[in-house]
Amino acid sequence: xxxxxxxxxxxxxxxxxxxxxxxxxxxxxxxxxxxxxxxxxxxxxxxxxxxxxxxxxxxxxxxxxxxxxxxxxxxxxxxxxxxxxxxxxxxxxxxxxxxxxxxxxxxxxxxxxxxxxxxxxxxx
Amino acid sequence: xxxxxxxxxxxxxxxxxxxxxxxxxxxxxxxxxxxxxxxxxxxxxxxxxxxxxxxxxxxxxxxxxxxxxxxxxxxxxxxxxxxxxxxxxxxxxxxxxxxxxxxxxxxxxxxxxxxxxxxxxxxxxxxxxxxxxxxxxxxxxxxxxxxxxxxxxxxxxxxxxxxxxxxxxxxxxxxxxxxxxxxxxxxxxxxxxxxxxxxxxxxxxxxxxxxxxxxxxxxxxxxxxxxxxxxxxxxxxxxxxxxxxxxxxxxxxxxxxxxxxxxxxxxxxxxxxxxxxxxxxxxxxxxxxxxxxxxxxxxxxxxxxxxxxxxxxxxx
Numbered sequence: 001x002x003x004x005x006x007x008x009x010x011x012x013x014x015x016x017x018x019x020x021x022x023x024x025x026x027x028x029x030x031x032x033x034x035x036x037x038x039x040x041x042x043x044x045x046x047x048x049x050x051x052x053x054x055x056x057x058x059x060x061x062x063x064x065x066x067x068x069x070x071x072x073x074x075x076x077x078x079x080x081x082x083x084x085x086x087x088x089x090x091x092x093x094x095x096x097x098x099x100x101x102x103x104x105x106x107x108x109x110x111x112x113x114x115x116x117x118x119x120x121x122x123x124x
Numbered sequence: 125x126x127x128x129x130x131x132x133x134x135x136x137x138x139x140x141x142x143x144x145x146x147x148x149x150x151x152x153x154x155x156x157x158x159x160x161x162x163x164x165x166x167x168x169x170x171x172x173x174x175x176x177x178x179x180x181x182x183x184x185x186x187x188x189x190x191x192x193x194x195x196x197x198x199x200x201x202x203x204x205x206x207x208x209x210x211x212x213x214x215x216x217x218x219x220x221x222x223x224x225x226x227x228x229x230x231x232x233x234x235x236x237x238x239x240x241x242x243x244x245x246x247x248x249x250x251x252x253x254x255x256x257x258x259x260x261x262x263x264x265x266x267x268x269x270x271x272x273x274x275x276x277x278x279x280x281x282x283x284x285x286x287x288x289x290x291x292x293x294x295x296x297x298x299x300x301x302x303x304x305x306x307x308x309x310x311x312x313x314x315x316x317x318x319x320x321x322x323x324x325x326x327x328x329x330x331x332x333x334x335x336x337x338x339x340x341x342x343x344x345x346x347x348x349x350x351x352x353x354x355x356x357x358x359x360x361x362x363x364x365x366x367x368x369x370x371x372x373x374x375x376x377x378x379x380x381x382x383x384x385x386x387x388x389x390x391x392x393x394x395x396x397x398x399x400x401x402x403x404x405x406x407x408x409x410x411x412x413x414x415x416x417x418x419x420x421x422x423x424x425x426x427x428x429x430x431x432x433x434x435x436x437x438x439x440x
Contacts, residue, residue: 011131011228012236015217018139019210023353026186027202030349033187043194045257046344055195055256064269067415071272074423078279081430082235085287089437098434109427116420122412 066120070112077108131228135217138227142213146359147178153400154178160404181352188348193256196345200254205346205353208247212360215240219367220294222377222385233294234282237368241323244357245271248332251354252342263341266411267325267332273418274322274329280426281316284433285309285372298376306374308436312429313373315422317395320365322414324358326399328406331414366395 045052081101088097154177158165170176192198215237217227230236245267252264286292288309289300306313322329333341343354370376370391379387409417 008228008230011135012214012217012230014131014135015138015214015227016210018135019213020206022139023206023209026349026353030186030188030190034189034348035187036189042191045193045195045255046339047258048339052195052257064265064272067269067272067419070419071276074276075279078276078283081280081283082232082286082292085283086290086292088287088434089290095438098438101434102431105427105430109424112419112423122415 066115070115073108073111077105080104134227138217139213142216142360142363143356145363146356147182149362149396150178150359151175152396153403156397156400157404160401185349185352190348190350191345193345195256197254197256200250201345202350204247204251204254205350205357206247207250208244209353209357209360211240211243211247212357212364216360216364216367218294219364219371220298220376221367221371221388223295223383225385226294229293229295232292234286234292234297234372238279238282241361241364242271242275244361245323247357248342251346255342255345257345259338259340260342260344263332263334263338263344267342269411270325270329270332270414271323273415274319274422276319277315277418277422277426278319278323280423280430281312281319282372284312284426284429287430287433287437290437294371294376298371298378301375301378303375303378309373309429309433311425312433313369315426315429316373317365317369319418319422320369321399321402322418324361324365326358326362327403328409329414330408331411334408362396362399363392366392366399369395 047053084097084101087093088101154165155173166174166177168174168177169180192201218230218233218236218240220226220229220233248267249264252260252262252267255261285297288305289297291297291300325332333343338344343351346354367388370388374391375387376391377383377385377388379390
């Protein structure tokens with residue numbers, strides 16, 4: 001199954017299919033084996049045994065967006081890092097390549113440092 | 125034809141391992157936790173020290189009534205367990221335990237596994253949101269924020285070992301590995317393992333499912349087999365994290381008395397024990413402590429490690 005670079009991913013696709021079949025079979029077997037004893041109380045939302053108050057879906061203020069921004073910035077950076085990490089030691093690269101990446105990450109690290117100093121890296 | 129047969133065999137072996145290893149870790153957890161807390165744990169099922177307890181649990185779960193709350197979004201609610209579980213299986217396919225012993229060797233193995241592992245959280249988010257339960261939504265939001273904080277140190281630590289070995293393939297990394305890397309890559313290894321624990325919601329990072337605060341977080345409304353699938357996902361995650369750490373940072377099948385896949389499992393087994401040990405030893409971290417640990421400790425350490433790795437690789 002090693003037909004070139006993408007050949008290996010045929011097995012991955014097969015694994016996905018196998019996984020889906022496994023879960024589907026399991027749930028089907030469960031459907032055949034399980035009892036169904038309906039009663040209205042069973043189907044209410046669980047709130048420690050009390051009657052549920054209000055809806056489970058509500059508008060809320062997400063104050064976490066600063067972390068989310070930081071995450072996106074660094075996640076994109078990490079994607080760049082992987083291909084770079086495999087070649088920075090190769091012929092024709094070397095110290096300059098490393099320094100370039102240090103400068104690049106330095107910018108991002110300065111960003112974290114700034115956020116830290118400003119006190120936004122706090123859970124509120 | 126033989127190629128096809130071999131690929132199918134490998135896939136089946138990984139699948140069987142995926143279903144049995146989490147049970148082994150689960151049983152180990154039952155017994156180790158029990159003895160650390162001066163009790164004996166399950167003793168009845170199967171006769172010898174309750175070895176069949178988790179099989180009995182599985183049989184029980186498979187016959188339980190499946191309840192979907194009226195308020196829930198039925199389709200998403202039903203799909204969530206599959207989405208939480210399957211990424212771990214797919215990731216496991218790409219991890220080798222010995223030379224040539226993998227479901228499928230991929231050139232970009234490390235990248236692939238990290239990417240696939242990140243998908244699991246969507247299952248949790250779906251579960252929490254679709255349940256239409258306040259506790260579930262809270263748990264799901266906690267889970268996602270935790271993943272966002274810990275995915276970074278997790279990935280950066282992995283980049284460090286990739287830089288050291290100069291390859292994204294697991295086999296290349298293990299072949300390049302030298303015993304002194306244990307010290308050189310120690311910070312990355314620790315960051316990787318801790319961040320991995322946080323991604324799996326293992327105590328002390330179990331805020332998203334904190335039972336004393338929000339019942340069982342995103343899984344509150346789940347019953348029967350779907351609930352069991354979530355539990356399986358947690359333990360499969362432990363197996364995956366321990367195998368990954370063992371292969372990336374502890375030299376995989378390199379060992380003192382000849383190379384063998386037994387070494388990979390021995391190292392992963394010790395790590396699994398540590399995972400359980402941490403659960404028994406540490407209290408749960410608060411949300412702000414979680415964020416602080418990730419952003420102000422693990423990420424700076426991981427970045428410093430990247431610098432150190434780069435300098436050492438070039439100087440060597």
